[in-house]
């Protein structure tokens with residue numbers, strides 16, 4: 001009955017939603033292309049905004065950015081979400097995109113919700129023990145303002161110069177403070193970003209938390225490996241990194257255990273077209289945990305936690321596989337790794 005009421009209300013307001021989606025996409029892609037901004041960075045911001053609107057994860061800075069970023073149209077934002085929020089309120093039914101999925105039951109509609117809360121937990125878990133926080137490929141993430149601002153921490157955001165210019169301007173327009181954050185403009189593919197980070201005030205040898213959300217798949221494998229190595233080299237025992245990855249088989253449109261992401265090649269073409277191609281997937285043929293341990297073996301980090309989304313199984317902890325021929329399941333992995341050892 002709830003679903004029925006929801007569908008009736010959604011159908012009645014579907015012209016508003018569909019027009020909103022059309023304008024949102026057109027506006028977002030046009031302005032992003034024109035100003036060399038990341039279009040894909042709008043998606044996690046949008047999901048965090050939805051969590052904010054539903055009272056599940058307050059994020060006033062994300063709410064402000066939704067109004068002031070040039071690649072977003074506030075009227076279209078509301079046309080996309082308002083009919084659904086209204087239908088949800090009246091019917092009591094929550095659709096996938098607005099859900100917090102159970103562990104293992106994620107799908108592509110709600111995976112960013114799981115991802116957001118995973119990285120929130122990773123950051124808040126270590127925030128009291130580190131001295132520096134670095135958000136790599138920060139996009140329109142507002143975690144430094146939400147969790148770190150006003151604490152005794154050195155804060156850094158790293159992204160392409162165009163992204164940082166627009167984000168800083170949008171935050172300023174909405175009255176959000178940014179004066180304690182060091183914005184480090186770099187292109188990971190083109191320069192030694194660790195040197196740029198140091199030049200911006202990052203202190204080598206300090207305990208650091210690196211957040212690398214939604215970025216690894218846009219870089220080449222060589223850059224991912226070299227970045228992990230360089231991060232491990234530049235900070236002390238007790239430092240952490242949290243990042244996510246896609247398995248190679250998912251990027252190819254396949255998944256073990258019968259799930260076929262047949263539309264993935266189409267999505268890949270769209271990403272190529274908007275200039276944000278997927279470049280890197282982890283080869284998980286021998287198992288997820290082994291593959292990540294192998295990736296980290298080039299660095300000082302050791303795997304602490306791995307959560308695979310979309311495994312279909314209730315457990316969120318990824319076990320060591322028994323057979324070396326076992327293809328890891330799930331379509332996206334969330335990782336926390338740490339430099340372990342005795343602190344001096």
Ligand SMILES: C[S@@+](CC[C@H](N)C(=O)[O-])C[C@H]1O[C@@H](n2cnc3c(N)ncnc32)[C@H](O)[C@@H]1O
Nearest residue numbers: 038040041044137138139160187188189213214
């Ligand atoms: C999908 S967005 C994720 C943004 C943010 N981490 C979040 O979760 O909201 C990917 C981000 O990585 C940045 N990025 C991708 N390739 C990059 C590169 N080569 N150099 C610097 N930043 C890059 C993009 O500009 C964008 O902000």
